[in-house]
Each structure stands twice: as C-alpha cells, then as structure tokens.
Amino acid sequence: MRAAFDMGYTFFDTAECYTGINPDGTTAYNEEAVGEGIKGIRDKLILCTKCGVRFTDAGMEMDSGPAAIRKAIEGSLRRLQTDYIDLYYQHRIDPKTEPESVAETMGELIKEGKIRAWGISAVNEEYLRRAHAVTPVTAVQNMYNMIDRGTEKLFPVLEELGITLVSYTPLAKGFLSGRYTERPVFNHPEDNRGGRYQFSEEGFAYYRQALDLIRTTAESKQATMAQISLAWMLSKKPWIVPIPGTRSPERMQENLNASDIVLTPAEVKALDDALDKMGLVDSMSKRSW
Ligand SMILES: NC(=O)c1ccc[n+]([C@@H]2O[C@H](COP(=O)([O-])OP(=O)(O)OC[C@H]3O[C@@H](n4cnc5c(N)ncnc54)[C@H](OP(=O)(O)O)[C@@H]3O)[C@@H](O)[C@H]2O)c1
Secondary structure: OHHHHHHOOOEEEOOOOOEEEOOOOOEEEHHHHHHHHOOOOHHHOEEEEEEOEEEEOOEEEEOOOHHHHHHHHHHHHHHHOOOOEEEEEEOOOOOOOOHHHHHHHHHHHHHOOOEEEEEEEOOOHHHHHHHHHHOOOOEEEEEOEOOEOHHHHHHHHHHHHOOEEEEEOOOOOOHHHOOOOOOOOOOOOOOHHHHOHHHOHHHHHHOHHHHHHHHHHHHHHOOOHHHHHHHHHHOOOOOEEEOOOOOOHHHHHHHHHHHHOOOOHHHHHHHHHHHHHOOOOOHHHOOOO
C-alpha cells in the first residue's frame, strides 16, 4: 500500500467481508491490513469500505438494516484505525431493507462525521433513484469492464444525478491483460476466480476474440493490454474510476500509467462497435458474481 501511495495512488478500496483465515484459525480481515498500511498517510487518502454482506456456509447473506450498518461501521473504524470513512458503500442490495431506510442510516452517519459520503455496490436504476432521493449518493461501485458492459445502461442516470462510477473488476480478474495463454485453474478454496464465466471452458474460448481486439489496439498504442482495458474506460467519461487490484508493484505502476494513454472518442467507439458485434454487451446474463 505504501508503494502504491508513493506512486500516486490515493483511492483505496476494501470491505468488512474481505476476509481470509489466519494460520491459527481466526478470521483475517483485509481492513486490518489496510489499517496498518495507511498509518501516517491516512489524511492524504480517500478510504473506502463496505458493509451489509456476510459470507456463511449457505453463501452470501445481506443485512443493511440500521442496527447492522451501525454495528458494521464501528468494526470497520476499529480495524482501519481511523475515526472516519471517506466513502462507505452498501455492498449489496438487501431485499429485506428498503433503499430509503439504508439512505436514512447513511445520512445519519454523515451527520455524525463517521462517514464523509456514501455509495452503493451492484445497484440498479430504481434502487439508486429511491436511495438518492433521501441522501444523495456519491458513487456507485459496479462491475464494469470490456467484456461486462451491463453497467452502461446506468450511464444516463449517473450523468443526470452527478454520481461517480467506481468500476470493480476492471480487468475481468486479470483476463483482459492477456496474461493467460492457457485456461487457468484456480484451486485455492479462498480463490473465487474459478467460478467466473471468462475462466470457464466455454467463456475462455468465447472471449478470446475480445483479447485479439485489445492486443491489436495495444500494439498500435505501444501499450500493454491491461493499460488499454483501463484507458478504454478512463477515456469514456471523466467520472469513471477503475480500481484494479494487484499484488505486484510493477503491475501497479503499469496500471497507473494507463492514465497517460489517450483513446479518442472515435477509437473508443470503434472498440465498442467491435465488442458489440461479438455480442459481449450482455455478458451479465452469463457470468456468476
Ligand atoms: N463491490 C464489489 O462487489 C467488488 C467485487 C469484486 C472486486 N471489488 C473491488 O475491485 C477491486 C479489483 O477487482 P478484482 O481484483 O476483482 O479484479 P481486477 O482488478 O479486474 O483483476 C485483478 C487481477 O488482475 C491481475 N492484474 C492486475 N493488474 C494486472 C496487469 N497490469 N497485468 C496482468 N495482470 C494484472 C491481478 O493479478 P496480480 O495480483 O498477480 O497482479 C489480479 O489477479 C478489488 O480489489 C476490490 O476492491 C469489488
């Protein structure tokens, strides 16, 4: 994290439910690692975390009721060793809680100074409009990348309401970088990449056409494929913020340098048209979360 900050990264994303298992069997919280990583630089960052999701043996459980959010924020503040969160997301829609209720709780947290702004992850238009009417939403964090463009349906409403799009999984979990020449197999029980459509036998073969397109563009721009994948969305709207994840300082620098690559509106449109022809716009229906 310190290497990222020294390069110029200032926007960090984590979540209450980003956890693993320590060697002694206790829960390892990503927020605790982030809390350590930001010591001494906290006030120079935009720190984002999320609430409302829990992983159990039965799968993902959602709870965005007022009591759950209030409990979650206290835990996140403690683990992150801070007294405020810059951007606090409802991680997933909770069917048991109305958007107005979530927005009201978030509004109270803003008034109390515990959070500076709030956002919603994996949201649709109706839910967003209802929540925004109660407490203005600053950012939506949805999946968005060159093989998963379903979020483009939200662009008009984001533009209208002045809401930022934070694109998660902007490299389709590394797939768009072209690093996998053979279909990878992810065996670790805590690694969820194996369940993604692009890494299934069918998806890996089907999406290759997108990789060919990105590779050709990368060659013409003297850039890497990961950089083109990021530059493509950065060139679309000034309010799109990709959050690529990596464990490597070299790739961090490579991804940061994507902001120097300019794709003209005509070049972006040509890429979109080619992706449309491949039938990749609606990949949402094929992949699993
Ligand atoms: N709101 C949500 O529900 C939600 C869901 C998923 C993710 N997120 C957020 O979004 C962030 C990023 O998403 P993600 O990790 O799912 O997917 P991603 O950023 O699309 O891909 C990450 C993968 O790409 C590889 N990678 C990164 N840069 C690369 C490069 N330049 N060349 C080649 N490979 C590269 C990384 O490998 P190495 O580590 O080996 O570099 C890693 O395996 C997460 O960290 C999380 O904060 C949010």
